[in-house]
Amino acid sequence: MKVVILGGGGREHALAWAVQRHHADWKVVVAPGNGGTDGPFRNLPVAADDPNAVLELARAESPDLVVIGPEAPLVAGVGDRLVDEGYAVFGPSARAAEIEGSKVFAKELMHSHGIPTAAFDVYSMEAAALAAVRKGLFPKVVKADGLAAGKGAIVVETPSEGEEAVRLLMGGKFGAAGKQIVIESFLQGEEASAFAICRDDQFLLLPLSQDHKRIG
Template sequence: MMNVLVLGSGGREHALAWSIAKSPQVGDLFIAPGNGGTVQCGRNVPLDPCDAEAVIGFSKDQGIGLVVIGPEAPLVAGVADAVRAAGIPVFGPNADAARLEGSKSFSKEFMIRHGLPTARYRACDCEADALAFVRETGAPIVVKADGLAAGKGVVVADDLEEAEEAVHDCFAGAFGTAGSSVVIEECLAGPECSMLAFISDGEAVCMPCAQDHKRAFDGDRGPNTGGMGAYSPVPAVDDALETRMADIMRTAAAATKEEFGAGYRGVLYGGFMLTEEGPKLLEFNARFGDPETQAVLARFDGDALDAFLAVAEGRAGDVRPSWSDKVSVCVVLASGGYPGSYEKGKVILGIEEAEEMDGVLVFQAGTSYNADDELITSGGRVLNVVALADSFEEARELAYEACDKINFEGKQMRFDIAKRAIEV
């Protein structure tokens, strides 16, 4: 039996903990700091995921055999490096490799160096240069804060005024130090799609595709969010297209070994635009996507702990995942006002009724318990309602029926998640 520590507190981490808890090999499972739902899988511990010394100390005290890092911040902060150096297996890349997510300019340079298809771009570290390039290029155009911005540092500008405003916001500090430089890209056309792959020492084992819904409102309107829903697989991706995407991910995996040695042991997220010229990379993330993970892992039929440990030990090639034939639809329930300012502390009711429905899973994200032991909202994205069914029509109907059973003041969601899957 192996004791495991999962770092993070979102819906992604609840899904990771849920998948690990099903393994017959798991002993004690800890989630740091966890949320109101992860207590169903193991024990929440009040550790800062970015405090490497605290993580190492706890891991040694509890005999942890594997640390699984969920969010990007601990990766960029070098927590994986420190824990690995302490002799504890880690699922997650070193800080050097995590720059693939931590710096969009570094990521673009990596793509170009290794011949990976991507949009034309320019990196700018001063506002005047960025504005000059925007005016020279014209709209539509994409403006990205270079650093980590919780999935909200990207503006797809339809006109010059919007592009100039996005550039100004970045350099004015709207995204903190993440916007001290920007990446400006040509605007590609086509549907977006993501592919996750287990990566270690240059080997890649790809997972089924998923499609995220980043905009806040129906019809892909409103500001970008961390993600308002996802589904898997993606009907728009046929076998030939999936093979091309997997080939790109394998090329990227081989490049990680060339540049980082054994420093990349974890998951690589490839965000793609499916253009008329073929799939092109929009971004890399150095961790599981959120909420794509909830949709993908709901379909995972293998031993997750076995897979994560193999990757952490440099044996990604040994991972033989199996996947359910059922499709999954994940709908995010968010706090009113998200991704802007929102209130916390709203009592959540109805989760048990939703979970009693056959084929429904509820992964909690921004939740906690108040002094009266009531489950309350504590973040922007509150819950992830996942439905598994034989068809997308059935899965969507089931997911939204489950969402209707859950209530909290200010609840907001999109009503068109996976609609594209049915229209294909």
Template sequence: MKVLVVGGGGREHALCWKLKRSPSVGEVICAPGNPGIAREARCIAIAVEDIDALVKLAINESVDLVVIGPEVPLVAGLADKLRAENIAVFGPGKAAARLEGSKSFSKRLMHEAGVPTARFEVHVNPDEALETIRSWGAPIVIKASGLAAGKGVVVAQTEKEAIDAMRDMLSGNAFGEAGSQVIIEECLIGEEASCLFLVSGDTILPLASSQDHKALLDGDLGPNTGGMGAYSPAPCVTPAVADEVLETIARPIVAALKKKGAEFIGILYAGVMLTEDGPKTLEFNVRFGDPECQPLMSRLKSDLGEVLLAAAEKRLDQITLEWQEGAALCVVVASEGYPGSFDKGQIIGGLDAVEAAGTTVFHAGTAEKDGHIVNSGGRALGITTVAPTVREAQQKVYAALEKLEWPGSFYRRDIGYRAVAREE
């Protein structure tokens, strides 16, 4: 079949890479893609926000399946428009995508459905928000309600930090319209894990567990980012924990959406905190995590094209997922200065040598200029490998990174440290 993947980041590179290797797939098209994706798929320069042009492309190319990678086109209703044209699509419609598009909607739905989550309040008035911060104290979590590319969460260690973040968001300085509502949450303590599910109507199929490192610096310090690395499986997600997340978090939220007339087809991503009182939901996303997608696709043995088409056609109950033994680990290479400002257009060399060292280089924020690969975004690359243990995967990736020729790059040196400590 012919598959169209929408997006141009590391997640979409991993999806295109896996689809290209799927026996059921004859051709992969990607819009807009990136220089790395161009090795796996035919790239067409259409922005993910250009919903009408993407629908037209799917019709003109007579694609058999559309896989929507990022949250922006999902929240904008691309899946609904494709389904109106009788095109099979993997990704939720606009109503279900509100689960990620509006954190205030998401938190209220969790409350209605009895999904375990942190105590919270939604505020639009800075004075009322200030009152809550002062009465709750720090540490405390401040979130922009709308889409903020994974950076709209501040885990404030002091009241001053919380107040500054809240004011920055509500003033429109930090995230524009996305911060016009803020959620104030109690700070949950525990270990964080990413629990992803393939959902098709009433059928929910858990993916292998994974863990993301959102903080910029080693030891999980510094500001939140879109993700500095990930690995799978996450040892903290035991079979018992996985079952509990499925039954107390995934099933109730999918049922609650259905009750509101929003049937879910696609990936449900539950970011959970494993607290002393059991798993609690930090947030929901409605698509593959980035960078969790990279290690997950590296471990998946099943035919991805077949799996996603079955979900799109509501045949997911006929699918069993197979995973490669061992572990996969991805280290994100960012532009120095990220998540703040950084210089673009820096030449990235040594990529062939990095791959020759036994890794897969997934491109995220890259472009091609005068025959060279250059950085065009904050998170530029995801260096990923599979090995018998997390420790061995970690060693392999960091050894390969020695061969990267990009002085303006930055990456964490401890991705997977929790799993390595458990292994040892």
């Protein structure tokens, strides 16, 4: 059995290690991989969020399974392209991944289905966002709509911090991810993530987890 794990971060290293630990006879390829995966596994260079490049790699490697780690390839439709070509893929479709890829989509989905979430407003014009972030109660949370490598959500304590966050996110540094932003109420408390593996109307819950937040 050959598994291609798509991505180059610590998540993909952990996935490769877990596969090897439980299935020592399986061949594990990590693309593009990183320094930690180079040696224990075979790294292959590829632009992980380019559907055509990944499809070319799959044709060359003929994997039995492709596991997609990062969000960006999923949002870009890499998994959909592979499935259309007959490859087995672990990872959601681009349509399902929009919940992760767009905070605006996720917030509106929660609101329309009655799922509890912090009060929010969406802005596509910087001037309107600046006017809004100066008003009301603090702290607030300012979020880029799209994927921003974990740097797209900023807690602000004052109007001036809010203005700085809006200008940072909408000023072009984050590209298309910052064309729209969400300004929402700050909710105090412990954060936990609940994950489920889903297929059609079936699901398997995984243990709760908590990521490490930045200091300061």
